[in-house]
Amino acid sequence: MTSPDQAVLQHQAQAPEGHSAQQSTRLDHSVFDADIHGQAMNLQYLGRILSWAKPHARIGFLSIAFVLLAATLTVLLPVLIGRVVIDGILFATPTSTAPDFGLMSVTSTVSHWLGSSTLVGACLVFIVMTLLCHGLYHAHRILLSRTVLNALRDLRHDLFAHMERRPAAFYDKVAVGRVMTRITNDIQALFDLLMGVGMLAGEFVPFFLALIVMFSIDVTLTLWLLIAVPIFAVFTLIFRRATRRVYRDIRSSVSQLNQYLQENLSGIQIVQLSNREQRNLNTYSEINRTNQTQEISAIRMETAYGAFMDNMVNLALALILWIGGQSVLKLEMTLGSVVLFTQFVDMFIRPIRVMGQQYNVLFRAMASAERIFQALDWPERITEPEAPHEPDQRLRGELQFNRLNFGYQPDHPVIKDFTLSVPRGEKLAVVGPTGSGKSTLIRLLVRFYDVDDGMIYLDGVDINRYRSETLRQRIGVVLQDFHIFSGSILDNIRLGNPKISRQDAIRAADAVHATPFIERLEAGFDTPLNERGQNLSQGERQLLAFARVLAADPEILILDEATASIDTKTEAIVQSALETLMQGRTSIIIAHRLQTIRSADRILVLKHGEMRELGTHEQLMAQRGIYYTLTQLQFQDVIA
Numbered sequence: 001m002t003s004p005d006q007a008v009l010q011h012q013a014q015a016p017e018g019h020s021a022q023q024s025t026r027l028d029h030s031v032f033d034a035d036i037h038g039q040a041m042n043l044q045y046l047g048r049i050l051s052w053a054k055p056h057a058r059i060g061f062l063s064i065a066f067v068l069l070a071a072t073l074t075v076l077l078p079v080l081i082g083r084v085v086i087d088g089i090l091f092a093t094p095t096s097t098a099p100d101f102g103l104m105s106v107t108s109t110v111s112h113w114l115g116s117s118t119l120v121g122a123c124l125v126f127i128v129m130t131l132l133c134h135g136l137y138h139a140h141r142i143l144l145s146r147t148v149l150n151a152l153r154d155l156r157h158d159l160f161a162h163m164e165r166r167p168a169a170f171y172d173k174v175a176v177g178r179v180m181t182r183i184t185n186d187i188q189a190l191f192d193l194l195m196g197v198g199m200l201a202g203e204f205v206p207f208f209l210a211l212i213v214m215f216s217i218d219v220t221l222t223l224w225l226l227i228a229v230p231i232f233a234v235f236t237l238i239f240r241r242a243t244r245r246v247y248r249d250i251r252s253s254v255s256q257l258n259q260y261l262q263e264n265l266s267g268i269q270i271v272q273l274s275n276r277e278q279r280n281l282n283t284y285s286e287i288n289r290t291n292q293t294q295e296i297s298a299i300r301m302e303t304a305y306g307a308f309m310d311n312m313v314n315l316a317l318a319l320i321l322w323i324g325g326q327s328v329l330k331l332e333m334t335l336g337s338v339v340l341f342t343q344f345v346d347m348f349i350r351p352i353r354v355m356g357q358q359y360n361v362l363f364r365a366m367a368s369a370e371r372i373f374q375a376l377d378w379p380e381r382i383t384e385p386e387a388p389h390e391p392d393q394r395l396r397g398e399l400q401f402n403r404l405n406f407g408y409q410p411d412h413p414v415i416k417d418f419t420l421s422v423p424r425g426e427k428l429a430v431v432g433p434t435g436s437g438k439s440t441l442i443r444l445l446v447r448f449y450d451v452d453d454g455m456i457y458l459d460g461v462d463i464n465r466y467r468s469e470t471l472r473q474r475i476g477v478v479l480q481d482f483h484i485f486s487g488s489i490l491d492n493i494r495l496g497n498p499k500i501s502r503q504d505a506i507r508a509a510d511a512v513h514a515t516p517f518i519e520r521l522e523a524g525f526d527t528p529l530n531e532r533g534q535n536l537s538q539g540e541r542q543l544l545a546f547a548r549v550l551a552a553d554p555e556i557l558i559l560d561e562a563t564a565s566i567d568t569k570t571e572a573i574v575q576s577a578l579e580t581l582m583q584g585r586t587s588i589i590i591a592h593r594l595q596t597i598r599s600a601d602r603i604l605v606l607k608h609g610e611m612r613e614l615g616t617h618e619q620l621m622a623q624r625g626i627y628y629t630l631t632q633l634q635f636q637d638v639i640a
Contacts, residue, residue, distance in 0.1 A: 045369040063147060071202045074133060075209040080107075081126070082337060084103050085122050144195065147198075166378065196358040214344055218337070225316060248363075251364060260287060264280050309349070384468065385467065391459070398421075399445070400457040402456070403455065427601045431597060432605055437608075438560075478542075482541045482542060504551055507551075511547075512577035514544055557582055602614060613627050
């Protein structure tokens with residue numbers, strides 16, 4: 001079974017290797033915020049899109065076969081009316097040169113079987129052909145939709161899997177709303193494209209069959225109509241090019257709406273606390289009005305185009321009635337042939353109209369495809385080892401930082417020449433002013449970012465030799481902002497890990513004293529949680545975070561401000577849970593609470609990315625340095 005990344009690589013070129021930190025300095029992340037103008041046609045993009053349809057090609061080909069049969073019946077129905085009913089039955093015109101495609105013989109045979117008149121037989125054939133035609137068109141649309149939806153389902157799956165595996169450095173620079181637009185709106189645009197391409201196959205069969213029939217009836221009249229075709233096509237091309245800018249602006253404004261909506265709803269508490277509701281509403285309304293104006297402009301242009309094409313069809317009908325009527329009076333053409341011409345006009349012009357409609361769909365879809373493949377081809381990733389180190393037993397949990405240097409930007413180092421050894425089972429507290437590099441140190445340890453070889457070791461092995469997945473299974477992290485996923489409490493403890501049974505999750509919750517509040521809930525461990533766990537208190541969410549980590553049973557524990565938001569009443573419970581959680585594990589604790597820090601074996605003081613002090617609480621207090629100052633200020637930031 002292939003991994004999601006492997007599934008993506010089946011549809012894209014192998015991305016270049018390299019450290020994410022190095023890649024992020026070369027890649028221009030602003031392209032995710034820039035408007036993409038796209039192209040009217042890009043065969044490479046279309047080919048890549050269709051590659052997702054290959055596993056469903058059998059259904060697709062069956063859909064095309066149905067639409068070809070239905071299109072053929074669409075042409076034969078007017079032939080039945082004009083050639084068989086009008087010329088053959090009602091007026092019995094023997095001089096008609098229009099082909100009947102064997103329909104006269106079929107009508108006679110049916111009439112003979114029924115023992116009825118030829119007109120009744122023709123009506124029965126017409127009904128059967130009509131039902132069969134509509135049935136084939138319906139089957140075509142169903143199978144085509146199924147093929148397209150299956151292909152886009154796979155594409156959306158691969159795109160989501162790919163974006164899930166982009167490193168933290170990527171999301172530091174790219175707005176999440178822009179990524180969401182690629183996975184939602186842009187893929188929907190591809191649905192419209194593929195459905196349109198599939199429907200076009202059924203438009204050209206009637207066009208060519210009608211052209212053959214019309215030439216066999218009257219060459220002159222057919223040539224007159226053919227002269228109008230390039231005029232329609234040129235006008236359509238000019239009109240559609242004029243609408244490109246409008247639809248490009250619409251795509252841009254929709255993307256802005258999505259991004260602004262995501263930003264405000266994800267930070268709704270800050271919005272309400274700062275009384276920004278009206279101000280944000282005004283900004284959103286301005287973007288919304290811009291989008292409305294653009295949409296109205298597009299509708300006006302489409303309406304004008306539709307009216308023009310309708311008038312052109314009516315003019316073509318007038319031409320047929322004028323020339324064809326004169327021919328009928330001169331006995332040069334039958335009445336049924338004129339009727340055939342009038343019914344074929346729509347088949348003659350409809351492909352041009354449909355292609356004109358698909359032009360803008362194609363333009364929007366090509367821009368969307370460019371966005372999608374830009375995301376799929378984005379090479380930024382955490383470098384995985386070619387021959388990974390796979391420990392066959394529990395890790396000891398010994399950490400060593402060897403002259404570690406790191407910066408999010410090359411000229412702005414955050415960690416500078418950091419060297420430290422953390423023995424097995426030690427509780428190391430890390431303190432320091434804001435911006436001193438505490439959280440960065442943790443993010444490097446779990447390989448959210450790549451570091452150079454030989455800078456961080458786990459059990460004497462360079463962490464670059466561990467697969468990031470293996471490393472994160474062995475390191476449990478509890479953040480201040482504990483994320484709740486949709487699902488029950490039990491789901492949020494297990495996180496889909498098949499190795500964690502229900503009993504294991506319950507034991508973990510009991511060990512960190514989370515069971516009492518869980519059992520008070522109506523459904524206990526099966527209680528569904530609201531979005532972001534808003535039906536739990538901050539302390540309850542924190543205990544749930546501890547249970548989640550304990551159930552995974554990691555060898556190393558990291559607490560990043562894990563108790564910063566705990567109230568005094570809950571603090572005793574949380575501290576007891578922490579003791580259980582840290583027991584027998586190497587623990588790194590970033591905290592501001594004195595009680596949590598004093599229980600550590602050693603305390604590390606960081607400032608400006610450098611290690612300034614290291615020792616026990618008593619030793620550092622005696623030095624009267626940075627730690628002493630932080631303590632006196634109740635662990636608030638030191639003003640540099």
